[in-house]
Amino acid sequence: MNIKIRPEVKAIRDKIIEIRRHLHKYPELAFREFKTAEFVAGELQELGLKVSMNVAKTGVVGLLEGPQSGPCIGLRADMDGLPIQETGSLPFKSVNDKVMHACGHDGHMAMLLGAARILTGFRDRLSGSVKFIFQPAEEGGGGAKYMIADGVLDNPSVDEIYGIHLWNYQEFGTVGIKDGPILAAADIFTITILGKGGHGAVPQNTVDAIVAASHLVTALQTIVSRNTNPLESTVVTVGMIEGGHNFNVIADKVVLKGTIRAYTDANRKMIIRRMNEIIVGIAKSFGAEISCIFEDGYPPTINSEPETSKAANAAKKIVGSGVQFPYMSMGAEDMSYYLEKVPGCFFFVGSSPEGVDPSEIPHHCSHFDINEEALLVGSSIWVQLIDDLIRT
Ligand SMILES: [Zn+2]
Ligand SMILES: [Zn+2]
Known part of the structure; x- marks a missing residue:
């Protein structure tokens, strides 16, 4: 592995790690990132950047303008933690009850604040501007949508946008990237089955909602196995079943909840159509x-080709052959909303902790942690990208 951390990043290594640890210790939930926003804004103000606060309630935007005109590049980090009680033994473990940075968003902020610090030093030689975007509520709240509604992509209008996710499923020293769809659309469904209850020993004349639910769950599996083109990825997951009263009572009601993942709108629509048909049949x-009620989740995250090449080239200068192309996931991200408006690229920086099987520390687990050296990789890619795009 031949990783070339940028010297400017090496020089502020301790600062970047200190920021990540501070943010890790004080996580906040979606749209309640008040202290986080204050901290981020403070860091950006210290650099002398133009800072806007209260964008989409708790979002923060810093603008770095060069003396020459040129494109405006948006770099985005998310700020929210998750409603999880941290169980690991980190010395900077969360002190906020039932809130934890279990997805790496603390690291996203640290990487971007580190890059902002360095890029501010390049100010005099920039042809264009950099917008540092810190958004609330990625974990389900769709903060990006509200940032856009509040004008984050305007004044100056953002020409290209990039986002990084630290990714424990990938080895440290690798970068996962792909043009076109890189993350899936994630819709939510709630199915309610109403039967007719009765005595467990007298099934005649009842309608057993549990038996109907069991057939339904099995039948739903055939959408992916029998209705989807095997070369296109889709997922239908029933994640929750709730119903029944007692061992000797035939259930009159069952509620199922689940998620649909697809990379294309056509597949998204096909799955919903097939679910409805199966439901009618069962x-x-x-x-x-x-x-059944369907709720639209995040749209698929779709990278544009030229911007993906630019990000991949910057990544190559840092991790060399560690760039894994193409890399994709069935996860979902609200980065997708920006990418619907502006060309750009969202990609993954491998952050699996050293000597640990990546499957042991997945995102959203209560003992989540990252390899902090990956922060330096992420910061280096940010700096390299801006260097390549608008530094003269
Ligand atoms: Zn997450
Ligand atoms: Zn995340």
């Missing part, structure tokens, strides 16, 4: 009443 076969 309802008829069992005499149950079944309804």
Whole structure:
């Protein structure tokens, strides 16, 4: 492995790690990132950047303008933690009850603040500007949508946008990147099955909602296995089943909740159509009443080709052959909203802690941690990218 951390990043290594640890210790939930926002704004103000606060409630935007005109490049980090009680033994473990940075967003902020510090030093030689975007509520709240509504992509208008996710599923020293779809759309469904309850020993004349639910869960699996083109990835997951009263009671109601993942709108629509057809069929076969509510989640995250090449080239200068192309995931991200408006690239920086099997520390687990050296890789790629794009 031949990683070339930028010397300017090496010089502020301790600062970047200190920022990450501070943010890790004081995590906040979506749209309540008040202290986090204050901290981030303070760091940006210290650099003399033009800083806007309260964008989408708790978002912060810093603007670095060079003396010559040129494109405006948006670099984005997310700020929210998750409602998880941290269980690991880190010395900078969360002190906020049931809130934890278990996805690496603390690291995203640290990498971007580190890069802002360095790039401010390049100010006199920039042809264009850099917008440092710190958004709230990535974990389900769709903070990006509100940032856009609050004008984050305007004044000056952002020409290209980039985002990094630290990624424990990838080895340290690698970068996962791809043009086109890189993350899936994530829709949510809630199915309610209404039957007719009764005595567990007298099933005749009842409509067993649990039996109908069991057939339904099995039938839903055939959408991916029988209706999807095997060369295109989709997922249908039933993640929750709730129903029944007691061992000797036939259940009159079952609620199922789950998620649909797809990379294309056509597949997204096909899955919803097939689910509805299966629901009608199962309802008829069992005499149950079944309804389903679909909620739109984040759209698929789709990278544009030229910007993906630019990001991949910058990454290559830092991690060399560690760039893994193409790399994709069935996860979802609200970075997708920016990428619907502006060309850009979202990519992954491998952050699996040393000597640990990546499957042992997945994102969103209560003992989540990252390899902090990956912060230096991320910061270096940010600096390299701006250096390549607008430094003269
Ligand atoms: Zn997450
Ligand atoms: Zn995340």
